[in-house]
Amino acid sequence: MQSPEPFSGSRPTSRDVARAAGVSQATVSLVLGDKWRGRVSERTAGSVREAAASLGYRPNLAARNLRLGSTRxxxxxxxxxxxxxxxxxxxxxxxxxxxxxxxxxxxxxxxxxxxxxxxxxxxxxxxxxxxxxxxxxxxxxxxxxxxxxxxxxxxxxxxxxxxxxxxxDVADGMRQVTGHLLALGHRSFLHLASAVSSWTFDVRAAALAEALSGASVRTVRAPLDVQGAREAAQRALAEPGPRPTAIVCDDDILAAGACKAARRLGLRVPEDLSVTGFDDLALATAVEPELTTVRLPxxxxxxxxxxxxxxxxxxxxxxxxxxxxxxxxxxxxxxxxxx
CATH class of the missing domain: 3.40.50.2300 (Response regulator)
Structure with missing residues (x-):
């Protein structure tokens, strides 16, 4: 291998490496792209790597990946x-x-x-x-x-x-929530559902409806923010007629709003009204009382x-x-x- 020659510019190029190693730029590309086996000798590959290390050369991975049709x-x-x-x-x-x-x-x-x-x-x-x-x-x-x-x-x-x-398995998550509440004796429910149209929320709603087919369930939709959820839950809870004993929420954010609505109406959670969430966000343990919820990985x-x-x-x-x-x-x- 030739002694590395000084190069002009702030960053060495593959041409500088080729000149220092006494090989072509194509050979440099093969070696540094790890495609040299069977095409150049191990001695030549070693010379190229030594020249690159001596010059402090680093290949432009983005450009190389684009040439190969992959940007990783x-x-x-x-x-x-x-x-x-x-x-x-x-x-x-x-x-x-x-x-x-x-x-x-x-x-x-x-x-x-x-x-x-x-x-x-x-x-x-x-x-x-x-x-x-x-x-x-x-x-x-x-x-x-x-x-x-x-x-x-x-x-x-x-x-x-x-x-x-x-x-x-969000359907199973909703089945776990409803099974827990039914075991606690709840038979009258409010479903505080997300107003966002999404497959995952549709699955949760279908699983809830199936699990509570023999119970009283009313669905109210709310935006995915605490204030909107509080307002929707407060309106539903204040309506005349038997009040639900549990609110099943599509999301922990909705559940936080439901808890705020209960407090504004003078209701205690969970003594007067149970509230459950979904997701197990950090919010679930930041509110009082802490939320029963479905933990998603x-x-x-x-x-x-x-x-x-x-x-x-x-x-x-x-x-x-x-x-x-x-x-x-x-x-x-x-x-x-x-x-």
Whole structure:
């Protein structure tokens, strides 16, 4: 190997490495791209690596990946960054991605919930695949019908537009909630449902209706914020007629609003009214009393989503089966009050 020669400029190039090692730039590309075996000698490969190390050369991985047709980048589409659940989904996806040399670009819906616009005009050229929440499906119109793999999280498994699905067993979560309340003697319920149209909330509603087919159930929809949930629950609880003894909420945020509504009406939780949530956000243990809720493994669904995308890219079959959820029983639920 020749002695490394000084190079002009602040950053060495592959041409500088080739000159120092006495080889062509194509050979440098083969060696540093780890594609040299069977094409150049081990001695030559060693010379190239030594020259690169001596010069402090670092290959432009982004440019190389683009030439190879891969950027090792996934797009994660979620409804909102402010929602703790999706922040944890991102953490799980990014952890698995990092172990495989991938990066994850996070794109939230501008309005927090519902559809988002096409994130980037040229996004498809800079991505290897997309992972998306069912609550942001309209953001994916730009990617459907392309060759980009699409992994859907917590979404309708019959959707043929997705390459793979990773779901939580939210139906079982709702069955666990209703079974807990029925065992406590509750027979009159208010379902404080999310006003956001989403497959996951539809599944929760269907499971609740089936589990409580012999009980009295009234459904009221509310926006996914504490104030809107409080107002909706307060109106429902103040209406004439028998008051429900339990409020089953689609989300912990809705449950926090329901607890505030109860207090404004002079009702005690859980002595006069039990309240349950869904998700087990940090909010669930920040309120008083602490919420009985369904714990969803948010980081795990992010991990499985990224693993599914990697499997598709490798030509493997993604792992199947819904992720289990568990009931966290706390102080917001108690025996049904005597009439």
């Amino acid at each position: 980048t996934a797009l994660l589409v979620v409804p909102a960054l402010t929602n703790e659940f999706f922040a944890r989904v991102y953490t799980g996806a990014a952890t698995v991605a990092a172990r495989h040399g991938f990066g994850v670009v996070l794109y939230p819906s501008p309005d927090g919930v519902g559809p988002a616009k096409d994130p980037f005009a040229s996004a498809r050229a800079a991505l290897d695949g997309v992972i998306a929440s069912s609550m942001a499906t309209d953001a994916l119109n730009a990617f459907r019908g392309t060759d980009l793999p699409l992994v859907m999280l917590d979404s309708d498994p019959s959707d043929s537009g997705a390459t793979a699905h990773v779901n939580l 948010a980081e795990r669904i992010g991990e499985r989503g990224m693993a599914a995308l990697l499997a598709v890219l490798d030509g493997r079959e993604p792992e199947r089966g819904d992720l289990p959820v568990t009931l966290a029983t706390r102080a917001s639920s108690g025996p049904a009050p005597a009439r």
